[in-house]
Amino acid sequence: MKVLIFITGYRHLEEYNYFSKFLNMLQLKNIANIFIYCNNPHISSEIVKYYQQFQQTNKHLFITSLNNGHRTGGVEAVSQAIDMGIFQEYDYVIHVHPDVFITDDAYLTKVMLENLENDIVFFITKSDPNDPTFFSFDFFMFKPKLLKTNIFSEGLYSFQECPEHYLHNMIMKNNIPYTLIQRYNNNTWYPRRVDDHLKMYHEHDLTKVQALLDEMTRG
Numbered sequence: 001m002k003v004l005i006f007i008t009g010y011r012h013l014e015e016y017n018y019f020s021k022f023l024n025m026l027q028l029k030n031i032a033n034i035f036i037y038c039n040n041p042h043i044s045s046e047i048v049k050y051y052q053q054f055q056q057t058n059k060h061l062f063i064t065s066l067n068n069g070h071r072t073g074g075v076e077a078v079s080q081a082i083d084m085g086i087f088q089e090y091d092y093v094i095h096v097h098p099d100v101f102i103t104d105d106a107y108l109t110k111v112m113l114e115n116l117e118n119d120i121v122f123f124i125t126k127s128d129p130n131d132p133t134f135f136s137f138d139f140f141m142f143k144p145k146l147l148k149t150n151i152f153s154e155g156l157y158s159f160q161e162c163p164e165h166y167l168h169n170m171i172m173k174n175n176i177p178y179t180l181i182q183r184y185n186n187n188t189w190y191p192r193r194v195d196d197h198l199k200m201y202h203e204h205d206l207t208k209v210q211a212l213l214d215e216m217t218r219g
Contacts, residue, residue, distance in 0.1 A: 001116060003032040004090045007098050008077040010040045010067070015098035016050035018209050024055055025216065028105040032094070034059035035086060037077045039067040060086075072156060074137060075163050079152035087144035091116060097138045097202075101209060103216065104199035111181060112141075121146045122171055122178035125198070127189040128164075135171070136183070137163040138202055151176065 005028075007019070016036065023029050034056045038047065041063060051061040068076040078095060087093050092112055102108070111123065123141040128134040151170040159166050171178050185196045194201045194212070203209050 001031060001092070001112060002090045003028070003092045003094060003112070004035055004087065005032045005094045005096065006035050006037065006078070006081060006087075007096055008037045008039075008074050009098040010038065010070075010073060011043075012038075012098035013044055013046050013050065014206055016047065017053060018206065018213065019098055019101055020050065020053040020055070021213055022101045022103055022216075026102060026105040028102065028109065029055060032056065033090075035081070036061045036098075037081060038063045039065075039073050039077055041065040068157065072159060072163060072166065075152050075156055075159075075166055079150055079156060082144070082147075082150045082152060090144055092141055093144050094141050095139065096200075099202060099204060100138050101201045101203070102199070103194055103201050103212070107197055107199065115179075119146065119177050120179050121176050123181050124167075124171075124178055125181050125183035126187040127184065129187040133168045134162075134164045135168040137167055139183075139198070139200060140167065141181075147176070149174065 005023075007016075009015070034054050036051055038061070043063060047063075048061065051059070064080075066076065066080065067073045074097070081087060096102070115123070121143050125136045125139060126134065127136045151174050154170060154173075170176075182197045183195045183200070189202065192203050201209065201212065
């Protein structure tokens with residue numbers, strides 16, 4: 001099983017440091033390659049130091065000035081990566097933001113193995129229980145070999161809503177097979193915490209992230 005972790009960010013720096021430290025404690029580190037896509041040409045050179053901390057031999061750091069802004073810059077990053085052809089060899093692409101830390105990979109790996117041979121293309125989570133069209137964009141997973149067209153390019157520069165609605169609308173419009181993965185028991189991200197199933201931690205306060213890392217390191 002070939003897996004790519006595709007990390008899309010703009011302002012993040014220390015987050016890559018923590019991301020790599022969590023990943024290095026997981027079995028996922030042995031099967032996943034890394035591609036960091038940063039759409040900020042003025043990002044600090046410190047990003048190179050944190051990129052080098054990833055233990056994977058197959059890893060890439062891509063920095064570009066192409067950025068459609070806060071609302072759809074992340075969508076544009078995925079679209080550009082598809083057009084660049086970097087996903088073609090993989091069974092799964094795991095898209096995450098740098099501040100979405102994978103603290104345990106047991107359930108995630110189980111989902112990938114159990115669905116490897118079926119025709120499901122997208123694996124989606126929910127984080128807003130009051131909005132059925134809110135498909136979380138901070139994490140989603142897909143099988144690039146089954147994605148016949150770049151659905152992330154359609155209406156990209158005219159879409160006026162959030163990326164979560166864009167992801168939902170494009171999957172529905174193109175009749176892409178998808179499944180929902182349980183993440184939070186109550187389907188809400190608030191308050192920020194390690195989620196109940198995928199064990200991901202979307203946290204902006206890095207002192208809390210450090211505390212969790214210390215706790216996990218102590219065992």
